[in-house]
Amino acid sequence: MSHTKREPLKFAYWVPNVSGGLIISNIEQRTSWTIDYNRKLAQIAEENGFDYALSQIRFTAGYGAEFQHESVSFSHALLEATKKLKVIAAILPGPWNPALAAKQIATINHLTNGRVAVNVVSGWFRGEFAAIGEHWLDHDERYRRSEEFIRALRGIWTEDNFTFRGDFYRFNNYSLKPKPLDPQPEIFQGGSSRAARDMAARVSDWYFTNGNTPDQIAKQVNDIRTKAKENNHSVRIGVNAFAIVRETEEEAKSVLAEIIEKANPEAVNAFGHEVKNAGKASPEGEGNWAKSTFEDLVQYNDGFRSNLIGTPRQVAERIIDLKRAGADLILLGFLHFQEEVEYFGKHVIPLVRELEAADAVQPVAAE
Numbered sequence: 278m279s280h281t282k283r284e285p286l287k288f289a290y291w292v293p294n295v296s297g298g299l300i301i302s303n304i305e306q307r308t309s310w311t312i313d314y315n316r317k318l319a320q321i322a323e324e325n326g327f328d329y330a331l332s333q334i335r336f337t338a339g340y341g342a343e344f345q346h347e348s349v350s351f352s353h354a355l356l357e358a359t360k361k362l363k364v365i366a367a368i369l370p371g372p373w374n375p376a377l378a379a380k381q382i383a384t385i386n387h388l389t390n391g392r393v394a395v396n397v398v399s400g401w402f403r404g405e406f407a408a409i410g411e412h413w414l415d416h417d418e419r420y421r422r423s424e425e426f427i428r429a430l431r432g433i434w435t436e437d438n439f440t441f442r443g444d445f446y447r448f449n450n451y452s453l454k455p456k457p458l459d460p461q462p463e464i465f466q467g468g469s470s471r472a473a474r475d476m477a478a479r480v481s482d483w484y485f486t487n488g489n490t491p492d493q494i495a496k497q498v499n500d501i502r503t504k505a506k507e508n509n510h511s512v513r514i515g516v517n518a519f520a521i522v523r524e525t526e527e528e529a530k531s532v533l534a535e536i537i538e539k540a541n542p543e544a545v546n547a548f549g550h551e552v553k554n555a556g557k558a559s560p561e562g563e564g565n566w567a568k569s570t571f572e573d574l575v576q577y578n579d580g581f582r583s584n585l586i587g588t589p590r591q592v593a594e595r596i597i598d599l600k601r602a603g604a605d606l607i608l609l610g611f612l613h614f615q616e617e618v619e620y621f622g623k624h625v626i627p628l629v630r631e632l633e634a635a636d637a638v639q640p641v642a643a644e
């Protein structure tokens with residue numbers, strides 16, 4: 278893909294379909310995991326410049342997150358409540374097999390005029406796998422399975438008499454009818470490890486990474502795009518961030534300080550132990566949480582590291598820096614979702630659009 282002429286950045290928000298919000302802290306959060314709250318949130322988001330919503334898949338509690346709605350059915354409900362928002366349904370290979378996922382998503386694709394996408398996650402929560410009787414694979418094996426899963430999804434969606442001989446999945450002359458409408462549902466994935474990047478460079482449309490500085494994002498983007506080019510593949514990049522946008526920088530920073538101060542240390546440390554352990558078998562040690570500090574771990578995906586914490590102008594400028602580093606999409610979490618999605622859409626996105634127009638941003642990443 279040529280990035281000399283960059284498209285406008287896309288914006289996504291994390292669907293709070295899991296209780297407790299996006300941080301492990303006892304600070305007050307005016308966010309709810311219920312369907313009524315989420316329907317309204319999705320409507321606010323699409324009216325205020327957001328392109329995508331990303332749902333989460335969790336089967337059990339841990340470190341908070343006591344209640345969790347299932348991602349595909351919840352995503353469908355949000356699509357039914359909106360007109361143009363795209364909703365990305367998280368899918369975990371293991372509990373889902375590709376035959377069911379392909380069929381389910383093809384149907385939702387028809388029901389919603391093509392607005393559903395998928396995020397194929399590879400799993401990090403060993404206790405969850407044990408709780409539901411799922412075999413726990415080593416880190417790189419989880420990605421080998423996810424890659425076969427994605428290849429199977431694409432094959433089923435685009436070919437008749439699809440035949441596939443993998444180590445994890447088998448298909449024999451399978452013809453799905455109806456197939457999804459064109460364009461095909463987009464396939465997202467997450468991660469930071471070597472295995473995650475290599476999978477993105479081979480098969481995914483989009484790669485989500487944990488929050489990070491523009492320098493670190495640029496390194497990942499260069500690495501992935503160079504490899505993707507060798508594979509004749511193109512992949513877009515989504516960067517996670519926890520946004521705290523307030524009228525003054527002091528206010529925004531004091532909210533961050535309060536989140537950290539009210540963090541639940543036991544839960545944060547237990548989460549840190551779990552995710553670092555999940556990444557152990559990633560041989561190069563560059564997994565999503567390999568370098569996360571206590572403070573980083575208070576947000577599930579290192580969202581403070583992207584530093585979208587300040588006034589609308591400061592945040593818009595830092596978003597442009599992430600775009601220069603190669604980001605195509607910014608994925609956002611908030612403390613009080615409904616209010617803050619609206620505020621972000623009204624006060625930050627228009628500034629980003631102005632800066633994009635003035636600057637015709639060029640990425641530092643490899644073409």
Ligand SMILES: Cc1cc2nc3c(=O)[nH]c(=O)nc-3n(C[C@H](O)[C@H](O)[C@H](O)COP(=O)(O)O)c2cc1C
Pocket residue numbers: 332333334335367369397398399400401402466467468469470472473485486487517555556559563564565566578608
């Ligand atoms: C944006 C984003 C969303 C994710 N959503 C989920 C999810 O809903 N459920 C889940 O079990 N894992 C989720 N993950 C975890 C990833 O699938 C993967 O297991 C994790 O990023 C490990 O990365 P690593 O290979 O760098 O260690 C998500 C990761 C990212 C970056």
